[in-house]
Each structure stands twice: as C-alpha cells, then as structure tokens.
Amino acid sequence: MTQRRFTRISRRQMVRGLMATTAFGVVTKFGTACSPAPEGDATTDEAATGDAGGEELVVGFIYVGPKDDFGYNQAHAEGAAAMVANVPGIKLVEEASVPETTAVAETMRSMIEIDGAKVLFPTSFGYFDPYILELAAEFPEVQFFHAGGLYQDGVHPDNVGSYFGYIDEAQYVAGVVAGHMTQSGKLGFVAAKPIPQVLRNINAFTLGAKSVKPEITTQVIFTGDWAEPVKEAEATNSMADQGIDVVTCHVDSPKVVMETAERRGIYSSGYHANQGPLAPEGYLTGAEWDWSSIYSQLGEQFKAGQTLMAGDIPHILRGGLGGKFCKLSPYGPAVTDEAKAAADAAREQLIAGELVIYKGELKDNGGNVILTSDQEYKQDDIELEKMDYLIEGVEGSIDG
Incomplete structure (x- = not known):
C-alpha cells in the first residue's frame, strides 16, 4: 500500500512536468490516476x-x-x-x-x-x-x-x-430501535476518534435508547483512526463477550463491525450507508447519509x-432528516412492530421540529451538568459542533 502511494504521487508529478514541455494532448495519454x-x-x-x-x-x-x-x-x-x-x-x-x-x-x-x-x-x-x-x-x-x-x-x-x-437525528432514531430491541440493556459503540461529530453520534444514539429505557448504558471503544479493521473486530468481540447485545459504530467502513456482530449473534445498527446485506439476521436499521x-x-x-x-x-x-441530508436504513427482519412505531414517531417529530435531542437536565458521564432543566440545544446551535463530552450513561473516555 505504501509503495502504491509513492507511485501515485510520482506519477502525478511526472504528468505535471510533462505539461510544461509537451503538448497537452500527449499528456492526457498518461492519465491522472x-x-x-x-x-x-x-x-x-x-x-x-x-x-x-x-x-x-x-x-x-x-x-x-x-x-x-x-x-x-x-x-x-x-x-x-x-x-x-x-x-x-x-x-x-x-x-x-x-x-x-x-x-x-x-x-x-x-x-x-x-x-x-x-x-x-x-x-x-x-x-x-x-x-x-x-x-x-x-x-x-x-x-x-x-x-x-x-x-x-x-x-x-x-x-x-x-x-x-445532522445525522445524529438518524442516530437518535436508531437508538430508539436499539432501546426496544436490547434485552441486556447494554449497547456498544465502536468509534474512530473523539471529534465533535463522533461524540454527537454516540450521545444521540444513547439518548434515543434512554428515551425507551432510561437505565440503558452504552460502552464506547475508540480505535484511534477511521479504518482499523482489526481493532474494530476486537472491539465488537469484546462487547459481545460482555453481554452487549446491540452494537453500532462511527468508523469509515462499518463492514467489519456489522459482520462480526452477525457472527456473534448480536444485533447491529449501521452507519453511513445501508449495511443490511452484511447482517441479514441481526441488522436493525442505520443512520445513512443522503x-x-x-x-x-x-x-x-x-x-x-x-x-x-x-x-x-x-x-x-x-x-437533517427533513432537509434530506440523512435518512434511516430500512428496518431489518428482527425489528418489532412496537420498535418500528416508536422510531417512526420519533423521526416525524424530529422532522417537524417537535423533538429536541439535547435538553436538560443533561449531565456528562463525569456528573457535570451540561444543560440545566430549563436549557436545550437545538440542532443548529453552534455549541453542538464543539461537543467535547460523553453524556451520562456512556461508559468510556474521550482521553482513551
């Protein structure tokens, strides 16, 4: 892989050099990678x-x-x-x-x-x-x-x-489904890096699940980079070993997480695109970009x-969902009618602006108050794009 990267760069440099000394039509025969x-x-x-x-x-x-x-x-x-x-x-x-x-x-x-x-x-x-x-x-x-x-x-x-x-809206709805489907009350989240967009997804997924069962917890494991398939598999297996029965993720390719969850016989919730074909039995839904x-x-x-x-x-x-920036994956075969109805209702409330995901009282997982009972962050609040905390109920640390 490293050698191919060097070849690509030198090839582009070669073409750029040729442009200075040859006709443009000759250059295009070399391509641009x-x-x-x-x-x-x-x-x-x-x-x-x-x-x-x-x-x-x-x-x-x-x-x-x-x-x-x-x-x-x-x-x-x-x-x-x-x-x-x-x-x-x-x-x-x-x-x-x-x-x-x-x-x-x-x-x-x-x-x-x-x-x-x-x-x-x-x-x-x-x-x-x-x-x-x-x-x-x-x-x-x-x-x-x-x-x-x-x-x-x-x-x-x-x-x-x-x-x-605002794909955390779709993650919230996916969390509602997870909240209905979990038996253990323990969810898992495999994440790449603790940047605001990732933290926002972890927190929204957890808040959606907690709207169904307030005692639910989410364990998060950060792999350190966007594509770490070995670490993603290890994290998913570790979660299954601990009795976690629904896992989701924010990594570049959820493929490993979905396939590992399917092999372990636990539910999965996807991200970015529809991974339903990768986990035909256990895929619940997912937060997709549109x-x-x-x-x-x-x-x-x-x-x-x-x-x-x-x-x-x-x-x-x-x-968000209303602006067609994101959407939900189709429900998998395991999803109950009750879970579908609750998720559909949450989705419609988010589109209508009737449901606010981040509202008080809201604490981080260290017990610090983020929002008091009379406060809320709507989706376009700039503070959400600076998120640097995990909410109460999320087990893990942004410091590794």
Missing part, C-alpha cells in the same frame, strides 16, 4: 480544460478510503455519481484512498492544474486544516467544499465552504454560475 466519471472520460482534453462548448465544469472528489467500503466513502461516491447523472455538463474526477497528509494537497493540486477542476470536494475530516485552507488561499478561483469542518467568517478564505448533516440530493442541488447551483465567493452559496450548509 483519477477514476473516470460514470459517463465519459473525465480526464480527456475537454474535461481537463473545461472546454466543451463552454458548458463543462470539472468537479473533483477525494476520498480517504475505497469507494466501495459500505460506509463513509461509498456514501460520498454515490452522491458524486448522482450529481453527474442529474446535472448535465458536469465531469467528475475522483481519487480514493488518499491519506490525511500532504498526499491530499498533491491530489488537489493535480486535479486543479491537470484536470482543470473548478470545484473540489475533499471529503475527509483531516483534509481541512491545513491542506484545504492552504490550497484555497493559493487557488482563490476554485471552490473547496469540506464535509464537517466549521467555516469561520473572516478567518477562512471566501472560497471555502463547510457542509454536513448525499445524492445535496450534491445534485449544489451541482445545479454550480452550473447556474453561483459561487461561495459571490455569496450565492452559503459557506455553512447544514440539515
């Missing part, structure tokens, strides 16, 4: 120059893992494909398995200088600072959209945008000439 778009070749002369009767726009997507991971990267890749399918005149360039290092800066630079990309979606959390911020300052005419990073007005470049979904609708809407705005820099596109895009 970017995957072709579903319709046509995104690395042809026309796509790279953005010249197809003045209509084509080259959009680049970068993923930290493989595009078929049954998880985070697959959800984004499916959304990117939907943008191309739904919005005429967009050409797609992609690169997968790009680490959160200077490698992503090299990939972004190559997409801009070689492929002619005018919009980039570097999708992984660690791409934002410093890599996106540095490249955005260097290429002010290119729009950079990052999933999860919080844009700060007056601090970050005008050509940087942040988009993310990037197809969001990316298609953005694609239409791009083609209409709208930009972050002109203020036509907001620098911060957020939404």
Whole structure:
C-alpha cells in the first residue's frame, strides 16, 4: 500500500512536468490516476480544460478510503455519481484512498492544474486544516467544499465552504430501535476518534435508547483512526463477550463491525450507508447519509454560475432528516412492530421540529451538568459542533 502511494504521487508529478514541455494532448495519454466519471472520460482534453462548448465544469472528489467500503466513502461516491447523472455538463474526477497528509494537497493540486477542476470536494475530516485552507488561499478561483469542518467568517478564505448533516437525528432514531430491541440493556459503540461529530453520534444514539429505557448504558471503544479493521473486530468481540447485545459504530467502513456482530449473534445498527446485506439476521436499521440530493442541488447551483465567493452559496450548509441530508436504513427482519412505531414517531417529530435531542437536565458521564432543566440545544446551535463530552450513561473516555 505504501509503495502504491509513492507511485501515485510520482506519477502525478511526472504528468505535471510533462505539461510544461509537451503538448497537452500527449499528456492526457498518461492519465491522472483519477477514476473516470460514470459517463465519459473525465480526464480527456475537454474535461481537463473545461472546454466543451463552454458548458463543462470539472468537479473533483477525494476520498480517504475505497469507494466501495459500505460506509463513509461509498456514501460520498454515490452522491458524486448522482450529481453527474442529474446535472448535465458536469465531469467528475475522483481519487480514493488518499491519506490525511500532504498526499491530499498533491491530489488537489493535480486535479486543479491537470484536470482543470473548478470545484473540489475533499471529503475527509483531516483534509481541512491545513491542506484545504492552504490550497484555497493559493487557488482563490476554485471552490473547496469540506464535509464537517466549521467555516469561520473572516478567518477562512471566501472560497471555502463547510457542509454536513445532522445525522445524529438518524442516530437518535436508531437508538430508539436499539432501546426496544436490547434485552441486556447494554449497547456498544465502536468509534474512530473523539471529534465533535463522533461524540454527537454516540450521545444521540444513547439518548434515543434512554428515551425507551432510561437505565440503558452504552460502552464506547475508540480505535484511534477511521479504518482499523482489526481493532474494530476486537472491539465488537469484546462487547459481545460482555453481554452487549446491540452494537453500532462511527468508523469509515462499518463492514467489519456489522459482520462480526452477525457472527456473534448480536444485533447491529449501521452507519453511513445501508449495511443490511452484511447482517441479514441481526441488522436493525442505520443512520445513512443522503448525499445524492445535496450534491445534485449544489451541482445545479454550480452550473447556474453561483459561487461561495459571490455569496450565492452559503459557506455553512447544514440539515437533517427533513432537509434530506440523512435518512434511516430500512428496518431489518428482527425489528418489532412496537420498535418500528416508536422510531417512526420519533423521526416525524424530529422532522417537524417537535423533538429536541439535547435538553436538560443533561449531565456528562463525569456528573457535570451540561444543560440545566430549563436549557436545550437545538440542532443548529453552534455549541453542538464543539461537543467535547460523553453524556451520562456512556461508559468510556474521550482521553482513551
């Protein structure tokens, strides 16, 4: 894997060097290591120059893992494909398995200088600072959209945008299902890193379950990185050994967690995409991204000439179940009618704005009061994007 990464970088550097000394048509014969778009070749002369009767726009997507991971990267890749399918005149360039290092800066630079990309979606959390911020300052005419990073007005470049979904709403509903289905009252959560988005999912899942059975606990194990399949399997097995009977996760590819839970005969709740086929007996539901609708809407705005820099596109895009940023996986065969009814009711209340997930009295798992009985955080409250605690009922520590 390391050797392949070095080969990819040197190949891009070779192509960029050739561009300075040869005709562009010769360069394209070497390719750019970017995957072709579903319709046509995104690395042809026309796509790279953005010249197809003045209509084509080259959009680049970068993923930290493989595009078929049954998880985070697959959800984004499916959304990117939907943008191309739904919005005429967009050409797609992609690169997968790009680490959160200077490698992503090299990939972004190559997409801009070689492929002619005018919009980039570097999708992984660690791409934002410093890599996106540095490249955005260097290429002010290119729009950079990052999933999860919080844009700060007056601090970050005008050509940087942040988009993310309130997927903790879907996690809350999945927690309601888990609360109905658990027999032991003990849930498990395999997580990558204790960043705000992950903590928010852990806490929302637990709050959903506790709305059914207040005594429920959730054990969390942090693996330390987005893709640690061995540690994910070990964590899931450890949870099963302790009598935990429902597990979920926030890692890039939930595949290992789902398959391990199925082998151990315990329930699983998915994340990012539908993992139902991986656990046909024990899969309950899952919190899924719905990037197809969001990316298609953005694609239409791009083609209409709208930009972050002109203020036509907001620098911060957020939404939940009602805004079609996320959705629930279909219920698995084990889910009872009672659990389905309760989950459906919670989902409708969240969409209508009638249910507030984070309201007092709310304590962290160290006994400190986060919200008093008369306080609440609604979904768009900026404090939730700074979350640095685990709630009461979650067993584990963000310090490892």
